[in-house]
Each structure stands twice: as structure tokens, then as C-alpha cells.
Amino acid sequence: MPRVLGLLALLPVLVQAQTLAVKNGAWETTTKSAMLPRPVVAKDCVTKADLEQLAKGGDQDDDDSCKLVKPPVASGNKWVADRKCSDGRTVHAEFVAESPEKVTGAIVTSVPRSGAPVRIELSSRWLGASCAGLK
Secondary structure, three states: OHHHHHHHHOHHHHHHHOOOOOOOEEEEEEEEEOOOOOOEEEEEEEOHHHHHHHHOOOOOOOOOOEEEOOOOEEEOOEEEEEEEEOOOOEEEEEEEEEEOOEEEEEEEEEOOOOOOOEEEEEEEEEEEOOOOOOO
């Protein structure tokens, strides 16, 4: 689960990496999943450097065994990426910029021979251009 949470912290950044029309600055992301006892809320600072690094297709996942199947696809307000892991897991992420200040999406992870896929739903909202107080 810590690997999933590490990826979740980067979601506002991931969504912006592929030229979606959203703003830089402070973002708040609410994460919901059947695996979590309650929604998790995290605040993150998205910088231009973060966007440039991810736009190049860098694999910044905490789990080095998971690699992008192909470069992320962005069209208009939608961003989609698929990863394949050495242990057979697949990860599908899909996000929509509903406005420059709101992004929603989901990550679905499938593990061979473990039953139903795990779905994580996210909703991010822009808090402002200043990242003061955020790490």
C-alpha cells in the first residue's frame, strides 16, 4: 500500500505533465478506495520542474519494477497511462481536467490470481499559485 500512496501523492503532477490545461501551484487531492478505511486528503506543490521531468516520460514510481507500457497519452483534457510490473501487475491511470482548477480520475491495479482489480478514485482541486507551507 505505501507504493500506491507514493503514486497518489504525484497525481496532480502526473495529470499536468501531458499538457492538460491546469494550473501550477498548490493542489489538494482526496483519495477514495475500498482498501482505505476513510478518504485520504493530501496537499502537494506542483512546480514547473516537476512538470518538465514528467513530460519527458520519466518513470518516477517508487516501485522500479513497474514501467510505462508506452508514453502517456494526452488529448484535450484527458490523460491516460498504463504500466506493467515485473510481478505481473498492471496499472491503468486515467484523469480528466474538468477545468484548470479541478481534476478527477482513477487508478485501477490488477494483480494476477488475486481476484477483483483494486480501484482508487481521486479528486484534485487547485488551492492557489503559492505553495507556501507545503513541502
